[in-house]
Amino acid sequence: SSARRRARRVLLLHIMRALKHVGRLTTKLDYVLLVCDVRGLPESCSSVAVCWERGGKIFTTRTIRVEGVGPERMARMNAKLKLTATLYRSPRKTTFDPKPSTLRVLNRSSSGSAAVLGQGELDLAGVASIDGVGRTQVRQLKLDPPGKVIQGALPITLQISISSKLADEDENTSTADSVSQASEIEDASNRDSKRGGA
Numbered sequence: 001s002s003a004r005r006r007a008r009r010v011l012l013l014h015i016m017r018a019l020k021h022v023g024r025l026t027t028k029l030d031y032v033l034l035v036c037d038v039r040g041l042p043e044s045c046s047s048v049a050v051c052w053e054r055g056g057k058i059f060t061t062r063t064i065r066v067e068g069v070g071p072e073r074m075a076r077m078n079a080k081l082k083l084t085a086t087l088y089r090s091p092r093k094t095t096f097d098p099k100p101s102t103l104r105v106l107n108r109s110s111s112g113s114a115a116v117l118g119q120g121e122l123d124l125a126g127v128a129s130i131d132g133v134g135r136t137q138v139r140q141l142k143l144d145p146p147g148k149v150i151q152g153a154l155p156i157t158l159q160i161s162i163s164s165k166l167a168d169e170d171e172n173t174s175t176a177d178s179v180s181q182a183s184e185i186e187d188a189s190n191r192d193s194k195r196g197g198a
Contacts, residue, residue: 023090023091024088024089024090024091024097025088025089025090025091026086026087026088027086027087027089027096027128027130027132027166028084028085028086028087028166028167029084029085029086029087029124029128029132029164029165029166029167030082030083030084030164030165030166030167030168031082031083031084031085031124031127031162031163031164032080032081032082032162032163032164033052033080033081033082033083033160033161033162034078034079034080034160034161034162035050035061035077035078035079035080035081035158035159035160036076036077036078036159036160036161037074037075037076037077037078037158037159038050038074038075038077038105038156038157038158038159039073039074039154039156039157039159040071040073040074040154040155040156040157041066041073041074041075041105041117041156042073042117042154043069043073044109045066045073045107045109045117046065046066046109047063047064047065047066047075047107047108047109048063048064048066048075048105048106048107048108048117049061049062049063049064049105049106049108049114050077050079050103050104050105050106050158051103051104051106052081052083052101052102052103052122053101053102053103053104054083054085054099054100054101054102054124055085057083059081059082059083060106061077061079061081062079063108064076064077064079071154084167085099085124087099087124087125087128089130094130095125095130096125096128096130097125098123098125099123099124099125100121100122100123100124101121101122101123101124102119102120102121102122103119103120103121103122103141103143103158103160104116104117104118104119104143105117105118105119105143105156105158115146116146117143117145117146117156118143118144118145118146118156118158119143119144119146120141120142120143120144120158122139122141122160122162124164127162127163127164128164132165132166133165134163134164134165135163135164136161136162136163137161137162137163138159138160138161139159139160139161139162140157140158140159140160141157141158141160142155142156142157143155143156143157143158
């Protein structure tokens, strides 16, 4: 049956992932992402949210109204997102394997499904050290538009601060629980994104 075939595919994927990490050292880290502001937003956009995706899970900030005119149009997000990730490395190396995640700016001007204004990649391995000592990086990401570039349009940039530290094994460090504890996260925005993708 189709259900059995899907179950076999899922099992095969799990086995392949496990084999890929055989013999590699693991480190579990807690990440905190502070989304400072979004700049270069188009005139047609009146409010935005930012989502962070990793491993099939999506975490979304509250919706913020856009301020300013022309090249000064921006949204002061000041929102925090959290997740926990396991990183891998070879015993012979002092750097982790790449751990990609995706950041997207969403147009929340209408009540329907949110359109993606821009997106960019953030490698979690680049914000980690093998000793687990916390480190913080401030970055400005230039986001790629989802479709054809409109001539004369300003590039959308995302100002962020991201930090990492060893995960506390005594606490529940699942990504969903971590995000729900952040006061800046608006549960309604997550529900809206699920309804929009249904």
